Amino acid sequence: xxxxxxxxxxxxxxxxxxxxxxxxxxxxxxxxxxxxxxxxxxxxxxxxxxxxxxxxxxxxxxxxxxxxxxxxxxxxxxxxxxxxxxxxxxxxxxxxxxxxxxxxxxxxxxxxxxxxxxxxxxxxxxxxxxxxxxxxxxxxxxxxxxxxxxxxxxxxxxxxxxxxxxxxxxxxxxxxxxxxxxxxxxxxxxxxxxxxxxxxxxxxxxxxxxxxxxxxxxxxxxxxxxxxxxxxxxxxxxxxxxxxxxxxxxxxxxxxxxxxxxxxxxxxxxxxxxxxxxxxxxxxxxxxxxxxxxxxxxxxxxxxx
Numbered sequence: 001x002x003x004x005x006x007x008x009x010x011x012x013x014x015x016x017x018x019x020x021x022x023x024x025x026x027x028x029x030x031x032x033x034x035x036x037x038x039x040x041x042x043x044x045x046x047x048x049x050x051x052x053x054x055x056x057x058x059x060x061x062x063x064x065x066x067x068x069x070x071x072x073x074x075x076x077x078x079x080x081x082x083x084x085x086x087x088x089x090x091x092x093x094x095x096x097x098x099x100x101x102x103x104x105x106x107x108x109x110x111x112x113x114x115x116x117x118x119x120x121x122x123x124x125x126x127x128x129x130x131x132x133x134x135x136x137x138x139x140x141x142x143x144x145x146x147x148x149x150x151x152x153x154x155x156x157x158x159x160x161x162x163x164x165x166x167x168x169x170x171x172x173x174x175x176x177x178x179x180x181x182x183x184x185x186x187x188x189x190x191x192x193x194x195x196x197x198x199x200x201x202x203x204x205x206x207x208x209x210x211x212x213x214x215x216x217x218x219x220x221x222x223x224x225x226x227x228x229x230x231x232x233x234x235x236x237x238x239x240x241x242x243x244x245x246x247x248x249x250x251x252x253x254x255x256x257x258x259x260x261x262x263x264x265x266x267x268x269x270x271x272x273x274x275x276x277x278x279x280x281x282x283x284x285x286x287x288x289x290x291x292x293x294x295x296x297x298x299x300x301x302x303x304x305x
Contacts, residue, residue, distance in 0.1 A: 036087035038291070039298065041275045043209045043242025047187045048116045048153040050276045053294055054090035054244070055083045055287075057099035059252065059280030063129055064098030067282055073105060080106035082284040084115070086291055092211075092244075092278045093147070094120035094158055095139065096127045100146035112149060118244075119143055120158035120191055120211075123172060127159075136175040140184065154209055155185045163196030166204045173206050189242070195222040195229065202235045209242030214274060216267040217260070219250035230271055237273035245274040249290075252280075261290070265297050 038051040059067040068076055080091070080103065091107070093099045100119065107115060121139050122128050140155060155176060157169055166173070176188040191211035192198040201207045212233055218224040237243050245268050254260035268274045277294075281287045 036085065038087035043187065043275055045240040047208055047242045050090040050116050051088055052276055053088055053291060054092055054276050054278035055080065055088050056092045056278045056280035057103060058094050058097035059282060061094065061097035062127055064096065066097040066099060069098050069102055073102060076102045077106045079281065079284060083281065083287050084110060086287050089115045090276060091115060092118045096122045096158065100143060104146065104148040108148065116153045117147060117149065118154035118156065119152060120156040122158045123169065136172045137179060140179055151183060152185045154187045154189065156211060157190045159193045160190050160197045161194035163200055165197055166200050177206065193222065195232065198222060198232050201241065202232065202239055207241050209244060210236055211244045211246055213247040214245045214268060215248055215250055215264045217250060219253055220247045233271065234273045242275050243273050245277045248277045248279055262293055265293050269297055269301060
């Protein structure tokens with residue numbers, strides 16, 4: 001090896017070592033200095049603290065695919081990293097979205113304690129490629145491996161519409177309560193797709209947190225009258241449960257309507273019972289736009305954390 005090549009090789013090696021050391025130091029230090037922050041709220045009486053804006057991973061999600069996973073790993077990585085660097089620390093997944101390994105890859109360099117993960121088990125026919133529906137302990141163990149995490153902050157029973165779900169899903173609820181007692185999950189709850197299913201949450205002590213669809217226009221909601229849904233959400237919240245608002249922009253219907261986006265944000269904030277708003281962002285520009293509008297709305301309502 002001649003002297004010039006020897007020096008170049010040596011410098012390259014030193015640079016690689018330096019970069020690796022800087023990466024380890026950044027990971028040990030947590031979020032980078034100057035990183036954006038968003039206000040946080042506690043889900044329920046003792047649930048995880050989540051940022052007021054969360055990122056969903058399941059736009060048009062079913063059979064373990066969604067618009068986000070269809071972006072491909074590199075674009076998905078870039079999107080989630082942009083969400084993180086924009087201050088979002090709450091990421092919502094589901095088995096039916098197929099987003100677990102994508103989220104694990106995108107967030108692998110960030111401290112696990114710095115962000116909150118929620119996911120959902122699918123218990124009804126359809127929605128997944130296979131017909132089997134293993135019990136929650138089997139499914140959650142797979143989730144932990146897919147997400148590369150020792151614990152999951154919040155696990156939900158997905159898309160309940162049956163008003164009797166608290167009876168029909170009692171076995172899964174009991175298993176999830178045991179997982180919570182063991183520290184494998186930190187909280188449990190349900191995502192609802194009907195007003196009667198939402199009403200069942202009010203008196204159900206098992207529910208720590210609820211995912212519910214809410215916007216001021218009644219689009220893709222459990223009732224065309226948003227005030228009917230809001231009235232139940234207030235009761236859920238007053239009973240000590242967390243409330244996660246979904247479909248804030250009408251499953252993309254308001255993507256090109258700034259006035260409706262502002263109205264939806266203002267409506268959710270003013271209800272006083274929506275702890276966080278999760279949106280299925282598909283582009284970094286959508287993240288920037290929504291967070292800017294949320295910050296503007298919050299500036300007239302409460303001090304930012």
